[in-house]
Amino acid sequence: MIQSIAKLTKFGIFQNYKPTPGLLPFNKNNLFYGWNGSGKSTLAKLFYSVNDKAVHKDFDTCEFLVTIKDHVDVTQKNIGENAVNIHVFNKDFIERNVNFEQSKANSIIILSEEKKEDMDNYKKLISENETKKDAHKKADGINNKAEDDLKKSLSKWASSIKKSFELIETNNNYYLNYDRTKLTKFIKDNKAAISKDSVLLPDIVKDLKNAIKPTQKEDIYKENIIELSLNNVLAEFDSIENLVAKSIFSNQISRLIANPDINLWVQEGLSIHNEYKSANCEFCNQKLPVGTISKLNEHFSVEYTKLIDDLAKAKVNYEHLAIMVHVKCPETIELYDEYHPEYILAKAQFELDQRECGKLIVEAVEKIELKLEKPFGIIAHKFSNVNATFENFNKSLKGLLSIIDKHNLKNQQFDEEVKKGQQKLELHFVSDILLTEKYADTEKLIEDQRVELVVQAEALVQLDANIKAIEAILINEAVGAHSFNESLFKFIGRKDISIEFDSALKGYKLKRGGKASPATNLSEGEKTAIAFIYFISKLKENGNKIENSIILVDDPISSFDSNHLFHSYSYLKKECEQALQLFVFTHNFQYFKLIRDWLIKKNKKDKIKSHFYSIDCTTEENRTSSINNANSTLLEFNSEYHYIFYKLHALKSLISLDLEKAFLIANLSRKLLEAFLSFKFPKGRNDFNQLLEAGCSDAEVREKVYRFINKYSHNQQIEFHETPIDNLLGEGDNIIHHVLEIVEKLDKAHYDEMEEVCKSNLVA
Structure with missing residues (x-):
């Protein structure tokens, strides 16, 4: 199971993330709440990278450390080798598997349980395949390490040979730039000559070193030195x-x-x-x-x-x-x-x-x-x-x-003689080093390992062919389509949208109605339902077991009404309750509450611990996100309203505001007043300004609150020429008091109880 995200840098909004003090480690079930833009989808991409065994294309310079219980931690360096059985539902998954524009989806490979003998043989081959893959991977790792070590040694030896020639003061660039590539080629071209016979005596080496010095001398006149008769x-x-x-x-x-x-x-x-x-x-x-x-x-x-x-x-x-x-x-x-x-x-x-x-x-x-x-x-x-x-x-x-x-x-x-001397010395240096370092033994060991890897790879290819042959007998895409259609019908309550396997596409066609026309113009809710059910169906692909899987679901309720919210929750609970580990990200408090209550009940009944978190984001220009233990207002109350009131109440004691806090206060104030005033004044009103007029009779206070909220919430551009920014920021703390006073004057009993809730649930 995944225990924590110990480090995350250069990953979108998580530029330099480290766990906050006291942050709980991830448990069997993990529920995250965060508003839109807080970083949930970005975080889901990190988990999708682990699922994909590759660094996400959007963050190719990132660094991270995901700790795994009783297993090797996953980093950007070893991500391709991780063995985490994780499945992630997010936008990346949808884009890769479901094409709504062309009304098609990839095949879901369901294995038939009816052919028991073939299934048993299939499971046996799968197990054997995993064992042999692990053995091959381990042997490949050993071989790669041996090859890397040998490359390092060759580089070191080449450097030593280069230094020897530098000391001789040769002017031959071939030796002055001697490296592993040249040494490797020399070994290959002179394999037969590299022997103990090529290792020269010290005096001969000394003479050769002198012989290859680049300075040319004059001829010696010897005509006056003659032999006697x-x-x-x-x-x-x-x-x-x-x-x-x-x-x-x-x-x-x-x-x-x-x-x-x-x-x-x-x-x-x-x-x-x-x-x-x-x-x-x-x-x-x-x-x-x-x-x-x-x-x-x-x-x-x-x-x-x-x-x-x-x-x-x-x-x-x-x-x-x-x-x-x-x-x-x-x-x-x-x-x-x-x-x-x-x-x-x-x-x-x-x-x-x-x-x-x-x-x-x-x-x-x-x-x-x-x-x-x-x-x-x-x-x-x-x-x-x-x-x-x-x-x-x-x-x-x-x-x-x-x-x-x-x-x-x-x-x-001269040039030819110097070259001959250099070649003799090179052969001497290489032979001396390779014999001393037992290069031939190392090379033979690596070659034997390569041969064994080829044998193992061929065995894996044959085994994979055998598995595919049995899969061809067991696979029934129609079963996958039937299972998907049954789930979709229960989810949306009608049968007008379905999938049908198309062998030419090697996947499914999305169709609408009895005439099997392409399912075009799907609503966002329908798209999300199709993608989510497709994801759950695909979890069972190729005999994968839910109890052996880590599942992460990122906001599976986009554009859903309350009925679909409940279906999404029920479907997730039914299909993923037995997962090895479950992560759910959501921005919808209603959906959060459904999952929260289910997990809290499991905690009490089954003693299976679940942990709850919030993903919070700063509002300055260079925003950053953090993961925090969920505040008690998220865990103990049944509406987002409690959480917003708590956050705003905690800020009322601020003496001054920076721009970041101004944005936060404005958005919290708007959410709180919209929720409270809509409930207090249920008659239809067209906009926030009309609600504020109904709830606040003091025109000056109303204008001040409306102006502040209008300046800092939901606006893409602030009109600084209308009111100096310092004036608005200076009014920020008063605005909170005015907002809370509006609530208090309209419903004193409600306000007092809400204030008691805030005081009893303060979190350090």
Whole structure:
């Protein structure tokens, strides 16, 4: 059962509704009284929204909370899933089901109770259908939640991947705007590649992050870094070993041999003397002794000269080799960041091998210089590890050059290489996250649930087909029409209006008279009677049970005379007394009294509690409505007159009035005086002014009362230029006294009793 309306905003006249303090919760039977315009029909639309399982089209931005006993509360968010079995009679129901302009109504599906076996099977299938629907709905909810959770996770993972690329400082908009949609597509397109093998080691990830940075570098010039000819190098070292060990046979001069520096000096001097053919010593200008030049030429023989030349050439060769070995390597910073670690290691090894080669070259040069200094001496020397040392040099040089080649290749294919690196990183990030979060297990679970939902849905379709097949056997629209016509006859007391099932329309035709002509030009009372009986008949549709239903009826007595009022009350009582919960809204005090007395009697007899409410509305420009516990004058007296007298009497103590109170007082005063004076002066009088003239002999008081009421009641426009508004508002409290004085002077006994009623029924 519905317990309360705990919240209602942006819903017509209920802009910010909250229950008033002390408001009773809804009970089995609930009767509401409110004047036209107080908000009854608007409130009925809220209940119709629950019935319709959709927010009402007139209030699509509303918010509400309808509390349900022992069940999930209904809000604008979950209204489509609510399980409240509620049926609402209001204008929305009539517009949807009965077309008076075309004289037709929707079909009423009544199930035949005569075919017991089929009915039992039908009820069994209906129960099974409800059970399977609930199971399907529950499974669907679980699946939807799992899918929503996975979507949230995918969004979170995509955000993490996006941040990883942002930290790398990439300029690729694809990764800078990475989101769930891109991640989902990547997973779909790369399902086979997403595995633990795609999760890279930290060092590789670090290199890739460096590789995809957007700054492009220059090519590295490497033509001066060349590999050595190992054969030539080995030949050079073998040659030096031979040269320094070579012995020169000549007429040697012992002093020159003993003094290499003198030997060198003399050798240079001999060359000068031979060139100039000098007979005298160029140093002292003394004539050279006979045979001196010949002796020296014999000392510095051709073999000697060749040795010296060979040693000089070898020294030059080693100086060139030293240049080739000690080539300067590119700085690490010149290469792309991802090559730095291996380049640093390769460069260190290369420089080590450079130093080892340099040592051998220095050793060779030293031996050459020693031999040049003492050419007649024999130097026996063997160089160690020449082959291995220079092989290592070439090997480390190749390693260095291969890294430089990779750098230069990336430079030539920069955009493509960056893209490849980005794709590898994306695959790594995705694989790492999905494996860690066990995405495959979650996806499989959701897919299994989807398959199961399809199976359940197919079973429901088949079950629904079986139910419809039995319904086709059980349904008898003619029974629905007969039941409706019987009720309408009792209601309006004649048989000239009826309905007849039309298979082409898949509904009923409204007809009038024996010739079955369309029922046109229906009175408002006839329309209301037809719609109300149609609603009650439809409550039993498809085997629905009244005792399992919540029923709300919004003013089912429009344009009814007193006889129809009683029929409406009796019909409602007869058909809806066993309802799980009943709500009745009315503006008619006579109808309110009939329902009220019935419910009060039930309270005493059956101890079934009924609650009574009034719907009250403010009268300012932005009107608002509230639901209140019914005042005791509504519950204890038999006319609306008591209620109006009570409301007016409660306002007589006001010192000043605002515009809202002025409208209220004017309308209450008019209602009270019209009712009282019409009773006191039963002769026909044409208007309110004539009634007032009959009841009030004081022309000044009469004019004041009439002017105030005429200004503030029932008028669409106030003529402010005639009388200042402040003057009229200032007279408001006096007007109440004048109105009550008119009643008191005409019937003192009546007035005194009414005043006692008001004093004994004051409500805080």
